[in-house]
Amino acid sequence: MPVLVMKFGGTSVATLDRIKRAAKRVGVEVAKGYDVIVIVSAMSGKTNELVGWVNETSPMYDAREYDAVVSSGENVTAGLMALTLQEMDVPARSWQGWQVPVKTTSSHSAARIEEIPTENIMGRFEQGMRVAVVAGFQGVSPEGRITTLGRGGSDTTAVAFAAAFGAERCDIYTDVDGVYTTDPRICEKARKLDRIAFEEMLELASLGAKVLQTRSVELAMRYKVRLRVLSSFEEQSDEAGTLVCDEDEIMESNVVAGVAHSRDEAKMTLLSVADRPGIAATIFTALSDANVNVDMIVQNISEEGRTDMTFSCPTDQVARADKALAAAKADGVLNFSELVADTNVCKVSVVGIGMRSHTGVAAKMFRVLSDEAINIKVITTSEIKISVLIDRKYMELAVQALHDAFELDKAG
Amino acid sequence: MPVLVMKFGGTSVATLDRIKRAAKRVGVEVAKGYDVIVIVSAMSGKTNELVGWVNETSPMYDAREYDAVVSSGENVTAGLMALTLQEMDVPARSWQGWQVPVKTTSSHSAARIEEIPTENIMGRFEQGMRVAVVAGFQGVSPEGRITTLGRGGSDTTAVAFAAAFGAERCDIYTDVDGVYTTDPRICEKARKLDRIAFEEMLELASLGAKVLQTRSVELAMRYKVRLRVLSSFEEQSDEAGTLVCDEDEIMESNVVAGVAHSRDEAKMTLLSVADRPGIAATIFTALSDANVNVDMIVQNISEEGRTDMTFSCPTDQVARADKALAAAKADGVLNFSELVADTNVCKVSVVGIGMRSHTGVAAKMFRVLSDEAINIKVITTSEIKISVLIDRKYMELAVQALHDAFELDKAG
Numbered sequence: 056m057p058v059l060v061m062k063f064g065g066t067s068v069a070t071l072d073r074i075k076r077a078a079k080r081v082g083v084e085v086a087k088g089y090d091v092i093v094i095v096s097a098m099s100g101k102t103n104e105l106v107g108w109v110n111e112t113s114p115m116y117d118a119r120e121y122d123a124v125v126s127s128g129e130n131v132t133a134g135l136m137a138l139t140l141q142e143m144d145v146p147a148r149s150w151q152g153w154q155v156p157v158k159t160t161s162s163h164s165a166a167r168i169e170e171i172p173t174e175n176i177m178g179r180f181e182q183g184m185r186v187a188v189v190a191g192f193q194g195v196s197p198e199g200r201i202t203t204l205g206r207g208g209s210d211t212t213a214v215a216f217a218a219a220f221g222a223e224r225c226d227i228y229t230d231v232d233g234v235y236t237t238d239p240r241i242c243e244k245a246r247k248l249d250r251i252a253f254e255e256m257l258e259l260a261s262l263g264a265k266v267l268q269t270r271s272v273e274l275a276m277r278y279k280v281r282l283r284v285l286s287s288f289e290e291q292s293d294e295a296g297t298l299v300c301d302e303d304e305i306m307e308s309n310v311v312a313g314v315a316h317s318r319d320e321a322k323m324t325l326l327s328v329a330d331r332p333g334i335a336a337t338i339f340t341a342l343s344d345a346n347v348n349v350d351m352i353v354q355n356i357s358e359e360g361r362t363d364m365t366f367s368c369p370t371d372q373v374a375r376a377d378k379a380l381a382a383a384k385a386d387g388v389l390n391f392s393e394l395v396a397d398t399n400v401c402k403v404s405v406v407g408i409g410m411r412s413h414t415g416v417a418a419k420m421f422r423v424l425s426d427e428a429i430n431i432k433v434i435t436t437s438e439i440k441i442s443v444l445i446d447r448k449y450m451e452l453a454v455q456a457l458h459d460a461f462e463l464d465k466a467g
Numbered sequence: 468m469p470v471l472v473m474k475f476g477g478t479s480v481a482t483l484d485r486i487k488r489a490a491k492r493v494g495v496e497v498a499k500g501y502d503v504i505v506i507v508s509a510m511s512g513k514t515n516e517l518v519g520w521v522n523e524t525s526p527m528y529d530a531r532e533y534d535a536v537v538s539s540g541e542n543v544t545a546g547l548m549a550l551t552l553q554e555m556d557v558p559a560r561s562w563q564g565w566q567v568p569v570k571t572t573s574s575h576s577a578a579r580i581e582e583i584p585t586e587n588i589m590g591r592f593e594q595g596m597r598v599a600v601v602a603g604f605q606g607v608s609p610e611g612r613i614t615t616l617g618r619g620g621s622d623t624t625a626v627a628f629a630a631a632f633g634a635e636r637c638d639i640y641t642d643v644d645g646v647y648t649t650d651p652r653i654c655e656k657a658r659k660l661d662r663i664a665f666e667e668m669l670e671l672a673s674l675g676a677k678v679l680q681t682r683s684v685e686l687a688m689r690y691k692v693r694l695r696v697l698s699s700f701e702e703q704s705d706e707a708g709t710l711v712c713d714e715d716e717i718m719e720s721n722v723v724a725g726v727a728h729s730r731d732e733a734k735m736t737l738l739s740v741a742d743r744p745g746i747a748a749t750i751f752t753a754l755s756d757a758n759v760n761v762d763m764i765v766q767n768i769s770e771e772g773r774t775d776m777t778f779s780c781p782t783d784q785v786a787r788a789d790k791a792l793a794a795a796k797a798d799g800v801l802n803f804s805e806l807v808a809d810t811n812v813c814k815v816s817v818v819g820i821g822m823r824s825h826t827g828v829a830a831k832m833f834r835v836l837s838d839e840a841i842n843i844k845v846i847t848t849s850e851i852k853i854s855v856l857i858d859r860k861y862m863e864l865a866v867q868a869l870h871d872a873f874e875l876d877k878a879g
Contacts, residue, residue, distance in 0.1 A: 123563065124546035
């Protein structure tokens with residue numbers, strides 16, 4: 056029988072009633088003939104409680120013990136979900152990470168899945184079991200210790216299972232009903248997308264549309280796992296939610312799929328840097344060593360052997376960046392006159408695979424912002440994305456104007 | 468280095484502060500030179516919460532899923548205890564049942580420990596680890612599924628580890644400071660015992676002195692594990708609490724060690740039973756099949772081929788006993804005129820290994836009760852125990868009178 060993976064996040068299993076509701080959705084898919092692998096998160100609030108205890112006990116905690124403690128929330132939900140399904144006469148059992156086993160690296164609290172053997176669960180499917188409920192977010196290291204995949208890791212667990220079992224689809228049940236052309240809280244014309252390409256979703260996810268964890272989308276793209284994002288709080292049809300899939304499955308689409316924004320960006324400029332070969336490497340190695348996530352990078356034209364170097368990073372990493380660059384200057388490996396931080400900026404991006412074949416998207420974007428008298432501070436582009444840094448106070452205006460201009464309220 | 472097992476119950480690890488307090492006790496033993504195995508229960512209330520969820524989800528639950536859910540509480544405490552010890556610079560790590568592995572039978576929710584391999588933990592002790600924190604109450608079945616040992620199972624886990632590792636002693640930290648000659652709430656002269664023999668403790672435990680689980684005492688007796696019961700809420704010396712040990716270690720002692728009582732007893736009498744061979748087997752097989760825990764059994768002298776058969780069982784099993792015997796009568800396998808239940812009784816017992824060599828204990832007990840005008844309804848005796856059923860209203864009086872008569876307020 057075809058395999059379907061269904062993942063339920065913390066709010067979807069927050070109470071026994073919600074677990075029952077989720078189990079009914081699983082029952083619907085079983086009735087259609089699927090063997091189902093259900094991936095569950097901890098009941099919402101539980102993981103935070105456990106993390107709080109660990110932090111209070113030991114601020115510089117041993118990550119192996121952290122993993123042993125925080126993984127327990129998913130185990131509870133997995134057992135309760137299996138029991139709920141059994142009450143509905145659906146043959147089901149729970150698996151904890153080490154039982155499958157979900158083999159991961161030893162990077163505790165941030166482990167990567169290396170292998171998911173399928174014999175165990177497939178054997179049970181062949182014997183008539185219809186649902187395998189698996190505790191998400193966790194695995195087991197080569198040393199036999201419990202690992203966790205990092206926050207939001209249950210999405211990654213779901214996609215990895217879908218890939219390993221050759222699932223027809225991986226349905227991610229969450230508290231939103233799909234992926235939107237932009238943030239509906241900012242732009243009331245925001246429209247739910249029926250389909251979106253992996254690449255587009257990846258750009259949107261990393262740009263702050265927090266529907267899916269970036270890692271899980273990357274994994275889905277690599278293994279061509281069709282992902283569906285849908286709400287666990289509404290009655291669902293087969294066409295509900297948003298399907299994240301290969302671009303080949305998307306027949307017609309707008310050139311631009313969506314407008315993303317990110318509020319917590321800072322623009323940092325190093326003034327009068329000595330312009331010599333290797334200088335960029337020096338700067339960004341220092342930042343990388345200090346765990347600063349650099350996003351955009353722009354280098355101005357050089358004058359008299361000096362240049363200005365601009366980059367952006369999350370607002371809460373400004374102090375760290377400052378310290379790392381000051382240290383590099385003190386060590387004599389880097390020479391600049393001043394580091395200027397502008398924390399009053401935001402990033403707005405338009406994303407769409409149609410840009411590959413359509414020209415003029417960038418020109419149109421700049422024209423729209425210019426018509427609204429919004430000054431562009433930094434520009435970067437990729438094959439399917441154009442991003443600009445602008446003053447934060449213009450963020451809503453920019454998003455709404457771009458959404459209108461690219462007619463995102465109309466289906467492509 | 469010698470190994471010490473320390474077990475902390477739910478109230479002793481109910482909060483992060485109490486876990487810290489318990490960890491300090493562990494630190495004291497480590498400083499003395501012990502390698503310590505710490506067995507922890509779930510934080511108090513947690514297991515009840517989980518059991519409640521399981522029961523609400525599925526009243527006739529799959530015990531395998533029950534075990535997977537309810538075992539999670541101990542995992543949390545084990546990780547937090549290991550982190551607390553690490554914060555105190557005591558090298559420690561946590562083990563879940565399957566990691567040791569604590570190999571049990573497949574009787575989910577009531578599994579028995581079959582084997583505890585020691586290489587894994589001993590190897591870590593040899594490498595310098597000083598404390599192994601083990602989640603109590605749980606193990607793993609031959610099928611690789613999580614099992615639990617039944618309520619109070621953490622005491623059993625502790626004794627089993629002490630036996631497997633040849634520990635010098637197994638300290639059970641709880642919310643009472645030791646074993647008393649009788650219930651201090653009933654008799655203010657009750658005195659804490661410094662030492663008590665396994666056999667005596669076993670009789671007291673099964674008679675309702677709820678300090679230690681009966682199973683754990685049986686196991687300790689079989690493997691000669693010295694058990695110490697002491698409070699986690701007081702500063703402790705090496706001589707604190709009560710040592711449960713082999714009688715050879717008890718030099719001088721009272722003939723009677725303690726007076727036990729049990730409030731929830733019912734006396735059931737089958738009137739005019741046909742007295743033929745096999746009739747007792749028929750009656751008690753029917754009761755056993757209905758899961759009635761029969762305690763005392765008395766058969767009266769037979770007259771004209773009929774006899775009366777009296778037995779006692781817990782009050783809340785009277786209805787079940789009634790039903791089972793009525794069914795046997797309806798089936799024609801049993802013939803009696805009437806079943807009379809008296810639920811207004813209680814059991815009072817005197818226990819002491821000294822009875823083996825001292826005569827007259829029973830006579831003295833009956834005389835004391837008679838002097839207080841207390842009527843004895845049923846009597847049973849074992850080598851080291853004499854129990855009587857009496858009217859419940861006389862329970863306190865009987866306990867106090869016996870405690871005085873056997874001078875239990877004075878050390879032997």
